[in-house]
Amino acid sequence: PNTRLVLECAHDALEDAGLTTAQMEGSSTGVIVGAKPEDHWDKLTTAASPGASQYDRFYISGAAHSTTSARVAHWLGTTGPISTVDSACASGSMALHQARLLIEAGDCEMAIVAGVTTHLWPGPLLALSDAQMRSPRSQGGCLVLSSEADGYVPSEACVAFILAKRSTADRLGLRTRLELLSSRVGHNGRNTNGIVAPSCRAQEQLLSSILEGRSLSDVTLLELHGTG
Secondary structure (H helix, E strand, C coil), X not given: CHHHHHHHHHHHHHHHHCCCHHXXXXXXXXXXXXXXXXXXXXXXXXXXXXXXXXXXXXXXHHHCCCHHHHHHHHHHCCCCCEEEECECEXXXXXXXXXXXXXXXXXXXXXXXXXXXXXXXXXHHHHHXXXXXXXXXCCCCCCCCCCCCCCCECCCCEEEEEEEECHHHHHHHCCCCCCCCCCCCCCCCCCCCCCCCCCCHHHHHXXXXXXXXXXCHHHCCCCCCCCCC
C-alpha cells in the first residue's frame, strides 16, 4: 500500500510541476521517500496465503521497505540516488533534507520527495494508547495547545513533490510552488525523560540554526509537532 500510494502521488507531482514520465527516462533524478515499515504487512500476507507459498521470488522486491523508492525509480527509468528513510514522525522532513543535500552535492539534478504513512494493523495503535500518546477521544481530533490536550490522532496520508535548483527549474520551465530557504536536522540526545521525550535545549538550538541570518517576519507558516 505504501508503494502504490507513493507511485500515484509521484505521478501527480510530475504533472503538477509540468513534467512528463518520458522526460524522466535516463535522467539523474533522485527519489527520496520518508516512510515507516507497513504495520505487520507480513501478518496480513500470511493470513491471505498461509504457509511457505507466499515467499515466492516476488516477495522481497514486493514487500521490502527499501523498495518503495526503488519502485518509483524503476517505473520512471531514473538513474539518480534513491533512499527510503525511516525516522519515525520526522521521516518526511529527513527525506526533504537528504534530497536537498544530494542536489547541492551534484548527485542528482532534481529529486522526487515523498512521505507516506499507512496503518494496516491495530497493534501499534494499541501501544500508543498504552503509552498515553494517542488521544482516546473518538471524535473531534486532538486539542492542539489546549490544557485539555490528551494525545494525538494518528492518520494516513501521502504527499510528493519535485525538488530542484532554481536554475534547473527555470531551464526546464517547471511550475514553482515555493522556495526552500533552509533545512536542518538534529536529535534530542540523552534525555532523562526517555527516548521519545523532547529536549527544549536541543530543539531551541536547531530552530536558532535554521533562522540564523533571518527574521521571524520571514516565517509565514509554523507547523507544530508533538514529540512525546
